[in-house]
Amino acid sequence: xxxxxxxxxxxxxxxxxxxxxxxPYDVINSSEAQELAMGNDHSxxxxxxxxxxxxxxxxxxxxxxxxxxRETLHRFIEETPYQRAEQPLLLVYRLTSGEHSQVxxxxxxxxxxxxxGLIAIxxxxxxxxxxxxxxxxxxxxxxxxxxxxxYRGRAAIDTLVGETMQGVPLYDFTAPDGVHHTIWAVExxxxxxxxxxxxxxxxxxxxxxxxxxASRARETFRSENPQHTGEEDYNRVMAVVFPDTQLAILPxxxxxxxxxxxxxxxxxxxxxxIFTLEDSGxxxxxxxxxxxxxxxxxxxxxxxxxxxxxxxxxxVSLLQDRxxxxxxxxxxxxxxxxxxxxxxxxxxxxxxxxxxxxxGVAFSxxxxxxxxLFAVADADExxxxxxxxxxxxxxSGLFLHCL
Numbered sequence: 001x002x003x004x005x006x007x008x009x010x011x012x013x014x015x016x017x018x019x020x021x022x023x024p025y026d027v028i029n030s031s032e033a034q035e036l037a038m039g040n041d042h043s044x045x046x047x048x049x050x051x052x053x054x055x056x057x058x059x060x061x062x063x064x065x066x067x068x069x070r071e072t073l074h075r076f077i078e079e080t081p082y083q084r085a086e087q088p089l090l091l092v093y094r095l096t097s098g099e100h101s102q103v104x105x106x107x108x109x110x111x112x113x114x115x116x117g118l119i120a121i122x123x124x125x126x127x128x129x130x131x132x133x134x135x136x137x138x139x140x141x142x143x144x145x146x147x148x149x150x151y152r153g154r155a156a157i158d159t160l161v162g163e164t165m166q167g168v169p170l171y172d173f174t175a176p177d178g179v180h181h182t183i184w185a186v187e188x189x190x191x192x193x194x195x196x197x198x199x200x201x202x203x204x205x206x207x208x209x210x211x212x213x214a215s216r217a218r219e220t221f222r223s224e225n226p227q228h229t230g231e232e233d234y235n236r237v238m239a240v241v242f243p244d245t246q247l248a249i250l251p252x253x254x255x256x257x258x259x260x261x262x263x264x265x266x267x268x269x270x271x272x273x274i275f276t277l278e279d280s281g282x283x284x285x286x287x288x289x290x291x292x293x294x295x296x297x298x299x300x301x302x303x304x305x306x307x308x309x310x311x312x313x314x315x316v317s318l319l320q321d322r323x324x325x326x327x328x329x330x331x332x333x334x335x336x337x338x339x340x341x342x343x344x345x346x347x348x349x350x351x352x353x354x355x356x357x358x359x360g361v362a363f364s365x366x367x368x369x370x371x372x373l374f375a376v377a378d379a380d381e382x383x384x385x386x387x388x389x390x391x392x393x394x395x396s397g398l399f400l401h402c403l
Contacts, residue, residue, distance in 0.1 A: 002118070002151065002199040004241065006088030006189045007108030008233050010400040011170065012080055018173040020044050020080070021181065021395035024145055026209070027343070030060070042080065044397025046072045047144055048136075061132060066139040073140050073400075082400065090189035091399060092164045093240050096180040097392040102246040103161055105192060106146065106183075106399060108236030109202065111218045114211055119149065119202045120377035123385065125212045126334075133213030138220050143238045143401040146394060147207035147214075150370065153243030157195045171398060179392045183399075202241060203377050206390045211237060221403065238401035240394055244370045250344025251284075251367040252386040253351055254319065256328055257358035258338040264294035267361050270327055275301035282348035284366040290319060291364040293348075293355050298364075310375045315365050316387045323363070334385045343389040 012020050019042040028036065033049035050068035051058055058064060076082060091106035113119045137143055164184050171183045186192060204211050214237035221234040259267055271277060271292065280300035282291055291300045303322050305313040312321070324330040324339070333339050342350055344367065351362035368388050376383050 001197045002202050003110040003113060004090075004105065004107035004193055004196045004239075005236065006090050006186075006193075007106075007236055007238055007401050009085045009089045009091070010077060010082040010402050011085060012076075012082050012397065014171060016042050016080055017171040017398060018175070020076075020397040021173070021175060022048065022397055023177075024207075024393055024396055025049055027393060042076075044076075044144075047076060047140075048396055061128075066135055069136060070140045073142060073144065077400075077402075084402070088189075090186040090192055091170075092161055092184045092186060093394070093398075094165070094180075094182045095392045095394070096182075097178065100248055100392075102242055102248070102392075103165070104240040104242035105157075105161065105186075105196075106238070106240050107193075108233075108401065109147075109149065109239045109241070111215055111235050111237055112230075113202070114237065115215055117380070119204060119211070121204045121208055121211070122373055122377045122381075122383045123204075123208045123387070124334075124382050125209050129209045130212050130216060133209045134216035134220070137213050137217040137403075141403045143210075143214060143403070145207075145210060145238075145396045146399070147210045147237060147239045148205045148390060148394060149202045149239045149241045150205040150244050150247055150373075151196075151199045151202050151241060152374070153245040154195065154199065156198075157192065158243065160192050160195055175395060177392075179395075181395055181398070196241075201378075202239075203374060205242070205247065205373070205388070206393075207239075217403075232403075233401065234403045236401070238399070244374070247370055248391060249367045249370065249373075250389040250391050251365040252316070252389045253342045253344065253348070253365055254324070254333075254363045254386075255340040255342060255351060255354045255358070255360055256324070256330070256338060256362075257340060257354070257360040259360060260328065264359070264361055267327070268292070268294050268299065271299075271301060271323070274322070275303065277301050282351070282364050284364060287315060287366050288318065289366060290315070290323075293352055293362040293364070296356070309381075310372070310379055311381050311383070314368065314372060314376075314383065314387065316368065316384045319363060319365065320384055341386040343391075345389060345391045 022044040025048040034052040037043040037045040355362040
């Protein structure tokens with residue numbers, strides 16, 4: 001079963017929603033956040049990227065950053081103002097990008113289920129980012145950004161969600177990136193909660209560090225509360241839950257910035273000794289196909305899957321095991337400074353630019369599928385880092401879970 005419930009939501013005024021809504025904290029760096037928030041005092045980036053309002057060079061993990069986040073959040077709640085819903089809410093959230101549309105349920109999901117593995121993961125988290133996001137939640141006493149969950153879709157849930165979408169939306173706007181965002185309040189949340197009881201498992205699609213931070217923060221709040229019952233708000237993590245049939249995964253591509261003294265031509269020659277290289281475009285057409293950019297041109301090659309395990313058969317694993325480790329000595333892509341990762345939404349042009357700027361090479365991959373993600377999680381395995389890029393991204397600031 002999957003235990004979703006209405007959550008204590010703070011919502012911004014309709015007239016400010018479009019200005020408040022921002023991209024998530026982890027898809028941009030500080031300079032990009034500063035540029036996006038420039039001239040917009042309502043942008044939620046002031047809360048989730050508070051360093052943009054502090055002196056240049058301030059450490060991202062300094063006390064000042066977390067205090068600034070807390071101060072700014074409270075100002076937003078008081079001055080914008082955000083309003084706390086009269087009763088706990090479920091919301092329906094639709095994102096439309098071009099011809100693609102996906103609709104999820106915004107709910108409070110069980111931290112216990114996450115801790116027990118019933119909300120399944122497919123990535124490891126890094127300690128520094130865990131510490132950062134947990135401290136962010138504890139200092140603000142608020143979950144400011146939702147995690148992104150997926151489930152195997154069910155017609156009964158689709159029907160209830162569709163009925164909610166017949167009503168008048170709370171918010172309806174198009175963001176600067178062209179993605180249209182629409183949110184409705186669910187009038188009879190108990191029906192949706194009951195429908196999710198039949199969903200055996202939820203999966204973290206995006207937001208592993210935010211999910212872990214909710215668990216870490218819960219431990220802190222529980223230790224401070226001698227009257228802990230398990231029903232407190234901090235026992236829930238704010239999430240948007242989507243059916244797998246509506247989700248799109250883009251590839252997570254790679255750039256090697258240090259060739260160990262070799263030229264791009266020498267790298268191509270080394271690849272050609274192992275695989276058959278062919279002239280190609282920048283985008284693979286099928287699983288097991290990879291495109292490499294070097295010396296100003298694209299080539300493609302095939303790597304057959306060994307069929308030994310769900311992990312070894314992933315394209316990201318094939319590239320790591322057959323190319324990145326043996327040819328470049330990149331044994332741990334999580335920590336090796338010679339490799340960069342570029343989400344598919346940024347396009348192959350950025351791959352070319354980064355490879356050219358660093359005298360390196362770029363690799364374009366075929367996207368991981370939802371079926372592969374579910375299979376990895378169900379096997380209690382962990383994908384290689386940067387295996388999936390979900391698009392479109394949820395906007396932050398449209399609903400808060402204050403604790």
